[in-house]
Amino acid sequence: MVENKHQALGLTDKQVLDMYYYMALARKVDERMWLLNRAGKIPFVISCQGQEGAQVGAAFAFDKTKDWLCPYYRDMGVVATFGMTARDLMLSAFAKAEDPNSGGRQMPGHFGGKKYRILSGSSPVTTQVPHAVGMALAGKMEGKDSVVYVSFGDGSSNQGDFHEGANFAGVHKLPVIFFCENNKYAISVPLSKQVACGSIADRAIGYGFPGISVDGNDPLEVYRVVKEAIERARKGAGPTLIEAVTYRLVPHSSDDDDRSYRSREEVEQARKKDSLVLFSAYLKEVGILDEDSEKSLFEQIQEEVDEATEYAEHAPYPTPESTQTKVYEEKESL
Amino acid sequence: MVENKHQALGLTDKQVLDMYYYMALARKVDERMWLLNRAGKIPFVISCQGQEGAQVGAAFAFDKTKDWLCPYYRDMGVVATFGMTARDLMLSAFAKAEDPNSGGRQMPGHFGGKKYRILSGSSPVTTQVPHAVGMALAGKMEGKDSVVYVSFGDGSSNQGDFHEGANFAGVHKLPVIFFCENNKYAISVPLSKQVACGSIADRAIGYGFPGISVDGNDPLEVYRVVKEAIERARKGAGPTLIEAVTYRLVPHSSDDDDRSYRSREEVEQARKKDSLVLFSAYLKEVGILDEDSEKSLFEQIQEEVDEATEYAEHAPYPTPESTQTKVYEEKESL
Amino acid sequence: MPVISYIEAVTTALKEEMQRDKRVFVLGEDVGVRGGVFRATAGLYEEFGEQRVMDTPLAESAIVGVAIGAAAYGMRPIAEIQFADFIMPAVNQILSEAAKMRYRSNGDWNCPIVIRAPYGGGVHGALYHSQSVEALFCSTPGLKVVAPSTPYDVLGLLKSAIRDEDPVLFFEHKRCYRLIKGEVPNKEYTIPIGKADVKRVGDDITVISYGITLHFALQAAEKLAQDGYSAHVLDLRTLYPLDKEAIVEAARKTGKVLIIHEDNKTGGLGAEVSAIIAEECLFELDAPIKRLGGPDVPAMPYSPPMEKFFMLNPDKVYAAMKELAEF
Amino acid sequence: MPVISYIEAVTTALKEEMQRDKRVFVLGEDVGVRGGVFRATAGLYEEFGEQRVMDTPLAESAIVGVAIGAAAYGMRPIAEIQFADFIMPAVNQILSEAAKMRYRSNGDWNCPIVIRAPYGGGVHGALYHSQSVEALFCSTPGLKVVAPSTPYDVLGLLKSAIRDEDPVLFFEHKRCYRLIKGEVPNKEYTIPIGKADVKRVGDDITVISYGITLHFALQAAEKLAQDGYSAHVLDLRTLYPLDKEAIVEAARKTGKVLIIHEDNKTGGLGAEVSAIIAEECLFELDAPIKRLGGPDVPAMPYSPPMEKFFMLNPDKVYAAMKELAEF
């Protein structure tokens, strides 16, 4: 009988089962999107597959009622944990008017929504890093103890905005968690051609704050380090850079073909460490999940995804004319 | 009798006296420029004062016949060591047609000149960093063993281009010496508001190469660490980031008034550590310089500066019409 | 009405808005103890403290990016770019982020930031302290671009910019800072963004300009009057979105149009202004639409004869106005 | 003459220039083993190896900045920006450095780099994979900007760009990549940068365009012919510096001008083209100078009805041409 890690972390059985639920929900929504894409029903998918454990583990450490998210395009597990529903996600995949992220204006994966405390994101990578720092600065000015989550990929940690944003946060000791999801590739470019440092976390010392590398396939371990970092941030001890080492199990996006740059064996090896597989095993070992309860969990998720797909597919598109709205403040509409 | 440091470093008495000459030359040209500026004869000065030891110590470690320089605006000591004369420098200060840096098109301090192996620089800080990396890449492609020097200030190490350039050089193990002249201020902003790391050199680990901090007021110490870094670079072991800790003894530029942001006491303290003072003392202690020889050295420099000023002041300006030339390749002029 | 300088108008607007609204704060390089390299923020650090008058690290993309994040949270950041020439590292944050925040989020988020930048030449600033960069930002919907020419307009427009719910680039001509003085009312006022202003009424030719060249045109107009020609002078004030109605009306008034800016001619603001006129009232023109701008070279050189060659001045402007009047 | 696609012309030009000159190399994101996300560099990695077909870290400012340094050294770098939308982080290196290297060094140094970037929409790319960014680079002397519309022009102009001694931005319309095919001669040729090309001769109206909308205009011209109007169609090909003579000649030919681009109308390339015509041959015009471009919104949305609303197409172009013809 393995030791019960989550109790030691102060997590209830209910909470870890919720974690598993969000991980599975993200995975299933994502898988469905690929089917819809291959069926020609949605033009584009960009995946969280392989990174759910890191994402949900991190998101669970935050306070949904007062913290802020500046996620990147793979963070389906993060935004789901903060309340974005399968329906919301499908509405965005189908680019429908009701999509809470952008009203169908942006590709899926470009998350945003004030009601979920998620700042709208764009495609140019890493621009969200200074935004997160700015939100943290504003919170600090107001004397709030909210913390800001910002994520980005390993390749994106090479953008100037990562450096400038991290340095700014370090100088002003701002409550920001810099969460790098290192999935070993930037599209086709392997980590070895992106960086020469041992770990992305090595970059933190250059900004005067802690850098920690963690196994991104272990949601509980990710939860632990993120939780500690958040506690430091809340009491004014400044930012932390966390690298979650993980793997992208599918091609970069629905437009990519990963066979040209990595072997099937490598991918198969990674599948064995898939956080969903490992976490399911853990939950069973500690005896809070069994085949039946897992089966019904997945059936429930299946239903949610079906309903969401059904709803989104039939939801109305934005009108063509609406293209010309929301460029500037619309005074009359105030 | 102090130990003879320079012999241990393989430097002859002649060489260290030359070092002192270039340090003093840079200082005297710079001082003259301030006089000319206050007399209303030149519109602008930006100084090397306080950083000559770091600059000349570093420049001496390079091979003038095959290495390249991407200096920043304070590097008068560096470019002088690579052959730029007092006359060249004064021609630029007076913005005359003969100015080898830019034909009078750029402000003083914007060094450049193929014949001196110096790439033309601009004003936006840190843009020269990726250029140096590109020159090093090209040299490597050609199988050459040349090394590239690039310098920048402490504040400028916060620009995205520093990060992107250093990372690129680290990944491709390119022969670049990143030389940060940390003079504790970015105009009025003190180091504590620029960075939170202990030393700018701490940033190197994030790029997978060595970072070294050195006393910038000790030209021999600077020479030693730069020399070692160059040797590593020549044999393909990649870049090094070197922070030379120094101080700016005068205002940021002729347009600045530093009394608003730092105390006179602080400046006076720094003057005691002025590399010219310390190096002069060292040369005397090891018995290769005395009052007389120093006096005649300064008289010689004085003459050079007088001649250069005289020449530059009376040299012709570029013609107004020449404003329209050198925009694109001028076919006829080929 | 008190007479103040152009830069005093900037400082006054910042100060009064910071007093009015606690969410307003300034960030940039040397804006704190130093009060800005041009002293535009002089006295603010002393009055509002280092948190609201924040010296940032030397990193423009972060200055703008952090402002965007703070604005999303609910603040009213005013970012100073020390020289307009150094706005380039922040172009991605301005064009990809600030300009598109409202649109991409379908109106859920917005970006009420002001980016102040001193631009323009004639100050021995050489290639990188003299540029007119405004044209770069006048083709991206979502942004507003303001470039006032008088203390009155600076004060009224900067206040409007700070209160605006969308991102505003506020370009201050650095040679106007101390050269241009003017009256401002004692009582509080604002000037709407997007409205041009007739600075001189005339019947023979229409001159459309902004910034320092607007003043050259006004001086030249006096001289031209002695030749018996009266010039109608329109100050664009807001460069994006342009005040089409005012432009067309001014063009119609005389049928002879000269557009003037310090920026180099090709691809400058004058192109769009000319195109609007050519599209809206071509048949009411009595002369080709003329543009007078800097020479098409990469930037203004340092050497005095070259800087002089590049810069417009009242004489060059007068010559162009006279030629058009006599056309 | 063999028929090849627009993107095949890109690949062929790169390949032949790399064979011709050892100093030519390609750098960018995913250009190596992946052969580029659009496959523009397909096969080059295999033929020339990873040093000359270099996958760089994900950092556009470094990609361009490193290219500038390598070019200064004597190489002939070709930098690929994966999508034109992502050129923004490199704007400082392009405008402050590449464009000014020759000028600021008084001709001592120069910057022979090519920056290739796929631009344009209609590919479900949404706000950040659909932009037309060319206008940003058409007001800075020192740069050259090329945007071809046919495989023949791509091949001849990309070779000229690679051989040019100054920095060239080479914009490839991503929807043309596989849609547009055309004949290219077997024998080696180049096309001079700076020369526009008459793609269709006509007498009633003049259409000036480039990129995908040039093809829309050619299709619309056929339809318009059935209405009894013949359209003269000029392909700018080089957007900066513009071919003034060709523009004025084309405008004179019919006296009725319509300028078309996918980029939003205000501040787009059409403004400068219109201004040149209004300045050079106003009295030879029989109609206002018309511009047809995208709506003035921050960028092209993802949702199909919105993308369709934003994008021009042969029908919209036909309607505008017909209206002008009947004017």
Ligand SMILES: Cc1ncc(C[n+]2csc(CCOP(=O)(O)OP(=O)(O)O)c2C)c(N)n1
């Ligand atoms: C500034 C910019 N350049 C290029 C791209 C195209 N692009 C999209 S994702 C990507 C790779 C990102 O890799 P990484 O940061 O490791 O994140 P991952 O996709 O692996 O999670 C690239 C090059 C972009 N979106 N933005």
Ligand SMILES: Cc1ncc(C[n+]2csc(CCOP(=O)(O)OP(=O)(O)O)c2C)c(N)n1
């Ligand atoms: C991109 C950019 N932003 C701002 C400036 C204005 N500026 C010139 S020097 C300077 C301070 C540089 O400080 P540091 O890097 O420490 O070098 P130092 O002058 O102290 O040697 C600033 C802000 C500039 N030249 N370029």
Ligand SMILES: [Mg+2]
């Ligand atoms: Mg990755």
Ligand SMILES: [Mg+2]
């Ligand atoms: Mg400094």
